[in-house]
Amino acid sequence: MKKSAMIAQLRKEGRRILTEFESKKFLKQAGIPVIETRLARTQKEAILFSQEMGFPVALKIASPDIVHKSDSGGVKLSLNHASDVKAAYSQIMDRVQEKNPSASIRGVSVQKMAKPGTEVIVGASKDPQFGPVIMFGLGGIFVEVLKDVSFRIIPLSRKDALEMIEELKGYPLLQGYRGKEPADLPALIEIILKISGVMEENPEIRELELNPVMAYKKGALAVDARIILEE
Missing domain, CATH: 3.30.1490.20 (ATP-grasp fold, A domain)
Structure with a gap:
């Protein structure tokens, strides 16, 4: 089922919230790596x-x-x-x-x-003033308690995506802090850019979240996903 066809089917059913399984299927079709x-x-x-x-x-x-x-x-x-x-x-x-x-x-x-990795979160939503915006942050306590996240207006460039990652207070954790393996930054940048593209191509989406995304030395993998459509 194509992305537009999936959204059309949800509209036909009178639904706005995709199940996790549907969200992952949708994102996989957009080229985003998701866990089986x-x-x-x-x-x-x-x-x-x-x-x-x-x-x-x-x-x-x-x-x-x-x-x-x-x-x-x-x-x-x-x-x-x-x-x-x-x-x-x-x-x-x-x-x-x-x-x-x-x-x-x-x-x-x-x-x-999923095998253990560095948890990050990637999300996007509609801001009433700026339109679609994208968010990136470290997962777990960093996003829940410390609110260590960065934002950009969509669309964004590869340079924008890298800067989103680098400006986090917890950025050293992605570089390989205290003997931990560094995260694959190019893989994270690709996910950020693809989420930006999904929001551009699908104005029906009001909110999208990948939480967590496991970042590894080679590659990254979305473990959980949520998509909510406009009313």
Whole structure:
């Protein structure tokens, strides 16, 4: 399904919020590296997909009505066996239906657990004064507590993207602080530029977030994604 066709289908269904699985599919079509994710509609499918991907895996509820999956009990991480997946699927369904009885449930997304890296966040939204803007920051405590992020108006150049990264207070962490591997800055720049392009080409998008993106010595990978359309 092409990007425009996917948005058209969502509009037809009267929806504005893409599920995580849909968001990742959309972004993958735009050339953004995302972790392998499959949609399981049954417990048996969740087990099968986990075995095909290889453990450990994560399960996350797939519902257009649930944005904050963890708060609803809709996330289980680091599952190492088929029995873990079986139990996690049941627990997710029970908790989500208890907390969100009217939510439309599409199944669960099954994804391979990402190897550890440096967590960053890339987001974009519509500013009422400036139009589309893009945000970049280090993940975890840096964005949640320290608000260590940078912003630019879209569209932006490769130089703009590099400056967004370099002006962070936590930039030394991306350079390889205290023996840690440095992050692949060109890979992060490509993701920033591609998100800029997605926002330019799809004015229907109001908000987009990749959180976290795992940055490695070679490459970077979006682990979670969220897209919300205009009303």
